[in-house]
Amino acid sequence: MANMDSNDTSLEYVEKGTGEPVVFVHGSASDWRTWQGQLSYFSERYRTIAYSRRYHWPNEPIREGVDYSMEEHVRDLQALLQSLHATPAHVVGHSYGAFVGLLLALRAPQLVSTLVLAEPPAITLFVSNSPKPSEILKLLVTRPRTALSIMKFGATGMSPTIAAARRGDMEAAMRISGRAILGAEFYSRLPETRLEQVKANSFPAEFLGSGFAPLDDDKLRNVQAPALLVGGQRSPGVFGRLLDRLEALLPISTRIEIPASSHIMHEDNAAAYNSAVRSFLEACNTV
Numbered sequence: 001m002a003n004m005d006s007n008d009t010s011l012e013y014v015e016k017g018t019g020e021p022v023v024f025v026h027g028s029a030s031d032w033r034t035w036q037g038q039l040s041y042f043s044e045r046y047r048t049i050a051y052s053r054r055y056h057w058p059n060e061p062i063r064e065g066v067d068y069s070m071e072e073h074v075r076d077l078q079a080l081l082q083s084l085h086a087t088p089a090h091v092v093g094h095s096y097g098a099f100v101g102l103l104l105a106l107r108a109p110q111l112v113s114t115l116v117l118a119e120p121p122a123i124t125l126f127v128s129n130s131p132k133p134s135e136i137l138k139l140l141v142t143r144p145r146t147a148l149s150i151m152k153f154g155a156t157g158m159s160p161t162i163a164a165a166r167r168g169d170m171e172a173a174m175r176i177s178g179r180a181i182l183g184a185e186f187y188s189r190l191p192e193t194r195l196e197q198v199k200a201n202s203f204p205a206e207f208l209g210s211g212f213a214p215l216d217d218d219k220l221r222n223v224q225a226p227a228l229l230v231g232g233q234r235s236p237g238v239f240g241r242l243l244d245r246l247e248a249l250l251p252i253s254t255r256i257e258i259p260a261s262s263h264i265m266h267e268d269n270a271a272a273y274n275s276a277v278r279s280f281l282e283a284c285n286t287v
Contacts, residue, residue: 005083006076007072007075007079009054009060009076011054011059012032012052012058012059013049014051016040017042017043017047018047019047020089020113021081021084021089021090022046022089022090022281023050023077023081024051024092024094025077025092025098025100026050026096027093027094027098028095028096029201029202030056030198031200032050032051034197034264034267035050037274038092038266038273038274041274045278046090051080055068055205057201070100070211070212071213074103077100078104082111087110088113090113090114091112092118092277093115093120094118094264094266095121095181095263099120099122099213102115102117106219106220113225114225115225115228117227117229118266119230120242122212123150124213124215125215125217125245126146126147127139129211130211146241146245152237156180157180158177161177165208173202178198180236182262186262186263217249220250223251224251225252227250227252228254228255228276229243229253229255230273231255231258231265232268233258233261233262234260254280256280258272258273
């Protein structure tokens with residue numbers, strides 16, 4: 001393990017291999033350990049870096065009253081790439097981390113050579129973080145299937161998760177969000193070591209913070225980094241709807257589905273995920 005200072009905090013990271021930089025950005029309820037099935041594989045050809053995002057294990061935990069800000073995570077990723085002289089990088093993101101990687105490509109495109117976006121929770125493609133009834137009604141009229149999937153995800157997943165976080169019941173928040181994001185079957189399969197990682201990285205501020213950054217369709221249409229959009233074959237439907245929209249907007253995109261997997265497809269089926277991502281990176285290098 002090593003660490004680097006970024007915007008008034010210290011971020012832990014691991015690095016293996018040499019070559020073009022590939023930087024892995026984890027999602028919620030995770031840290032750098034979620035990428036253990038990727039580090040050795042990609043380091044055979046690339047300079048492979050995985051870091052724990054701000055407030056995630058083993059970094060300093062978030063303090064009472066501090067906002068869990070997506071904008072701050074984007075600045076941290078930028079600082080990490082520049083501090084480690086790892087630019088331009090292949091940015092490989094999962095879930096919240098994929099959203100962070102996408103925002104970096106929008107704001108500092110010179111730092112990103114390619115994007116791998118595994119099911120970013122980009123609901124702000126359609127509605128605000130706390131959508132008003134008028135937003136949902138408009139979406140029901142224009143994109144009814146997308147609206148219904150977002151409504152279901154909110155009602156059965158995020159709303160009760162946020163309620164549990166507000167009362168400080170993180171065990172319930174972990175269980176509710178885990179079942180909503182992975183599906184009950186895949187959540188029940190998580191080994192004890194993975195549940196410990198979830199526990200180490202679950203805290204109320206992430207659910208109660210300022211939420212997801214807004215996304216602009218026109219700006220997404222101007223992203224020039226080639227993007228691989230990754231979905232899990234058994235993921236909840238809302239993620240597929242969000243990938244549909246990203247696929248329509250990003251000008252250079254390829255989409256794949258990882259078999260026998262849900263939302264943490266890089267863990268559920270690491271072999272298929274690794275092969276698909278490496279094939280994408282190698283194809284981009286030949287263009």
